[in-house]
Amino acid sequence: MSWWPLLGLAAGAYGLKVVGLVLLGPRATDGRALRLAALLPAALLPALVVVNTLGGDRRIVVDARAAGLAVAVALVAGSRGRAPFVLVVVAAAAVTALVRAAG
Amino acid sequence: MTQEAPTQHDAVLPTPVRRAVWVLGLAISVFGMSFGVLATTAGLTVPQAVVMSLLVFTGASQFAAVSVVEAGGSMGSALGSALLLAARNAAYGVAMAPTLGKLPLAQRLLGAQLVIDETTAMATAQPEGRLRARTFWATGVSVFVFWNVGTLLGALAGDAIGDPEALGLDAAFPAGFVVLAVPHLRRREGQVAAAAGALVALVLIPLAPAGLPIIAAALGVVPGLLFARREER
Numbered sequence: 001m002s003w004w005p006l007l008g009l010a011a012g013a014y015g016l017k018v019v020g021l022v023l024l025g026p027r028a029t030d031g032r033a034l035r036l037a038a039l040l041p042a043a044l045l046p047a048l049v050v051v052n053t054l055g056g057d058r059r060i061v062v063d064a065r066a067a068g069l070a071v072a073v074a075l076v077a078g079s080r081g082r083a084p085f086v087l088v089v090v091a092a093a094a095v096t097a098l099v100r101a102a103g
Numbered sequence: 104m105t106q107e108a109p110t111q112h113d114a115v116l117p118t119p120v121r122r123a124v125w126v127l128g129l130a131i132s133v134f135g136m137s138f139g140v141l142a143t144t145a146g147l148t149v150p151q152a153v154v155m156s157l158l159v160f161t162g163a164s165q166f167a168a169v170s171v172v173e174a175g176g177s178m179g180s181a182l183g184s185a186l187l188l189a190a191r192n193a194a195y196g197v198a199m200a201p202t203l204g205k206l207p208l209a210q211r212l213l214g215a216q217l218v219i220d221e222t223t224a225m226a227t228a229q230p231e232g233r234l235r236a237r238t239f240w241a242t243g244v245s246v247f248v249f250w251n252v253g254t255l256l257g258a259l260a261g262d263a264i265g266d267p268e269a270l271g272l273d274a275a276f277p278a279g280f281v282v283l284a285v286p287h288l289r290r291r292e293g294q295v296a297a298a299a300g301a302l303v304a305l306v307l308i309p310l311a312p313a314g315l316p317i318i319a320a321a322l323g324v325v326p327g328l329l330f331a332r333r334e335e336r
Contacts, residue, residue: 024196
């Protein structure tokens with residue numbers, strides 16, 4: 001990879017952050033817009049989970065990652081959200097590695 | 104009244120939040136290491152991997168860009184999917200603006216670099232006000248330091264660490280997001296937004312280029328808010 005695309009990506013990524021925080025954010029004084037923005041993590045985090053667990057090259061792939069995530073979700077749901085971060089992450093990685101090694 | 108320096112905020116956080124910030128940082132260092140390994144095996148030099156983590160600093164976009172490069176895809180599609188993914192940080196910026204909006208411009212421009220999934224998720228799980236601002240800065244500093252140290256170690260070690268996928272590290276990333284999502288699922292509107300966002304992303308995986316399914320999932324906030332309004336009546 002050459003430097004120019006990398007620096008372009010850096011400029012674009014930082015520019016998007018500034019657009020939200022410094023340019024658009026202070027103008028969004030409408031209560032409804034702010035409530036929508038506050039709900040964003042709720043909508044985007046599960047989407048990131050789905051795409052990183054089941055996403056393939058333009059197709060849905062159920063592989064070892066799904067087993068690891070099933071364990072993570074079970075730990076979190078079973079403990080009503082009290083399972084420690086490290087336990088959930090390590091368990092998901094370990095189960096995924098084991099299923100992958102077995103398959 | 105002058106604002107405290109970001110680094111002092113860590114000292115006045117409640118213990119559970121402080122612990123969560125450290126634990127998250129440690130986990131992020133592992134993600135950073137797997138990024139460093141992936142980046143160098145995809146053909147980036149060590150300085151390039153390090154500069155990307157310092158300047159781009161949004162994990163999902165970095166993984167997306169490097170994966171496309173590794174798969175031999177065009178630079179255009181690498182940048183396209185990475186920037187599409189990065190667009191959600193603009194939306195997170197809108198969510199964080201009420202918390203950080205009164206700071207001097209220089210501090211807001213510095214804080215902007217830290218507006219990513221982890222900081223927004225951790226901060227907005229706290230009530231609005233000083234605690235939310237402190238949580239943002241503490242999480243931001245922790246994630247920034249650990250992500251970049253991890254990247255450097257992973258890039259230097261390269262293949263010596265082994266295949267990140269053989270260790271299941273590709274599942275550790277989404278598993279971490281499951282935990283981060285928990286505080287946002289306590290209320291019904293969050294649950295509806297989460298279900299809608301996940302469904303939109305799932306449906307779009309086979310239909311849209313990488314990055315778009317996640318951006319489109321932001322639409323999940325609409326049914327979430329509609330549901331909340333119906334409950335209030």
